[in-house]
Amino acid sequence: MTVSLSGKLVIAISSRVLFDLSESDRVFREEGLDAYSQHQIAHEGEVLAPGEAFPLVQKLLRINEKLGGEPRVEVILLSRNSADTGLRVFNSIEHYKLSITRAAFCGGESPYRYVAPFGCHLFLSTHAEDVRNALAHGVAAATLLSSPKTQRDDDELRFAFDGDAVIFSDEAEKIFKFEGLDAFTKSEKAAAKNPLNAGPFKNFLAALQSLQAEFGPAKCPIRTALVTARAAPAHERVVMTLREWNIRIDESVFLGGLPKGEFLRAYGADVFFDDQQQHCESASVHVATGHVPHGVAND
Numbered sequence: 001m002t003v004s005l006s007g008k009l010v011i012a013i014s015s016r017v018l019f020d021l022s023e024s025d026r027v028f029r030e031e032g033l034d035a036y037s038q039h040q041i042a043h044e045g046e047v048l049a050p051g052e053a054f055p056l057v058q059k060l061l062r063i064n065e066k067l068g069g070e071p072r073v074e075v076i077l078l079s080r081n082s083a084d085t086g087l088r089v090f091n092s093i094e095h096y097k098l099s100i101t102r103a104a105f106c107g108g109e110s111p112y113r114y115v116a117p118f119g120c121h122l123f124l125s126t127h128a129e130d131v132r133n134a135l136a137h138g139v140a141a142a143t144l145l146s147s148p149k150t151q152r153d154d155d156e157l158r159f160a161f162d163g164d165a166v167i168f169s170d171e172a173e174k175i176f177k178f179e180g181l182d183a184f185t186k187s188e189k190a191a192a193k194n195p196l197n198a199g200p201f202k203n204f205l206a207a208l209q210s211l212q213a214e215f216g217p218a219k220c221p222i223r224t225a226l227v228t229a230r231a232a233p234a235h236e237r238v239v240m241t242l243r244e245w246n247i248r249i250d251e252s253v254f255l256g257g258l259p260k261g262e263f264l265r266a267y268g269a270d271v272f273f274d275d276q277q278q279h280c281e282s283a284s285v286h287v288a289t290g291h292v293p294h295g296v297a298n299d
Contacts, residue, residue: 005119008074009207011060012115014125015079015089017144018057019048033108037085044088047095052144052288053124054096056270059157061099063211063221066155072211076118077103078111080127115139121204128293135294140204142273142290145280156221158270159208160287162260163228163238165275165295167205169197172237174296188234195244196237200294201273202245209247223250225267231256261286 015021028036057075064071075098079086083105093100104114112133115123123134123141134141164173176184205224212222226249230238235254242249253263260279264272265286273290274280275298280291 005074008072008119009060009211010074010076010118010120010122011057012076012078012118012120012123013053013057014111014127014130015077015081015086016126017051017053017124018077019051019054019089019092021048021051037082040081040085040088044091046088048088048092050096052146056157056288057098057100059155059221059270062155063157064099066221067214071099072214074102075100076120078114078123078125079103079105080108080111081105082107112137112141115141121207124290128291131291132293135200135292138200140201140292142292144271145284145289145291147284147288156223158223158225158268160225160227160264160267160269160272161201161205162272162274162276162279162292163226163230164199165297166199166201166273166292167226168199168202168238168241170199170275170295170297171197172234177296185234188230188237192233192236193240194237195241198245200292202247205249206245206247225249225251225253225269227253227260227263227267227269227272228255229257229260230254 024036024039027039060073060075063073077100079089081089086105104111110130110133112130115134116137116139120139123131123139124144125131126144128143131141131143161167164170172184172188175187208222208224212220231254251267255263259282261283264283269287271288271290272283273292274283275292275295277291280289283289
């Protein structure tokens with residue numbers, strides 16, 4: 001019988017966002033690959049502490065328990081470890097009873113090339129180069145930043161997204177960068193009825209909505225929010241674009257340039273995705289944040 005991941009929400013994560021590998025990474029940086037390999041093998045019976053994406057992965061996998069039947073969420077491990085040094089990672093996965101069974105251990109090479117064959121909707125890593133490569137191949141991806149904040153201890157999963165260069169293309173952001181706010185506002189008002197082109201996270205957002213549709217409105221454990229620096233009248237084009245795509249977002253916050261952090265904290269985001277590094281750094285004080293190195297802000 002042919003096995004397929006079609007119809008599932010597929011999330012790829014690196015071992016360093018799932019678990020805290022800071023000590024192992026220190027050994028690698030200070031002593032080299034051989035010492036790192038010996039360290040991992042010597043400590044493979046020791047359980048790794050949770051990493052930045054651990055709470056997110058737990059909540060994603062709990063969705064399968066809520067739906068019952070065939071799992072609808074698949075989490076795949078993509079690692080620069082070899083299978084030998086990666087044994088400690090899988091031992092830790094087993095310890096925490098995470099339903100992760102598929103993985104690619106790449107022996108020091110970048111694992112991004114397996115993102116597309118696995119049919120992944122999202123890739124989370126600490127390697128910016130791997131993230132950029134995944135984005136270049138049409139897969140939503142983000143570099144997860146370290147955050148001091150503990151995520152909410154419940155089963156509800158709250159995603160927050162910036163708009164331009166994340167859900168949407170950077171076509172409008174280019175006007176803002178090169179011509180200024182007034183030109184941006186006039187352009188967006190004139191083009192209000194013309195949908196924006198898709199950004200790298202459109203397909204992930206659509207896959208999330210498909211999963212949301214399997215729950216009743218009052219019981220859905222997934223919630224989405226758009227948190228954008230746009231303000232009226234530039235909001236209309238966003239609304240019209242999502243309507244054209246037939247994608248519904250639960251909450252939309254148009255900030256008109258206000259800092260996003262406090263609003264993300266008030267929303268209770270489990271993770272926030274933004275293309276601008278400075279916005280990510282300020283947001284990460286309040287919530288887990290993924291930098292999306294895409295668009296004109298990252299050229």
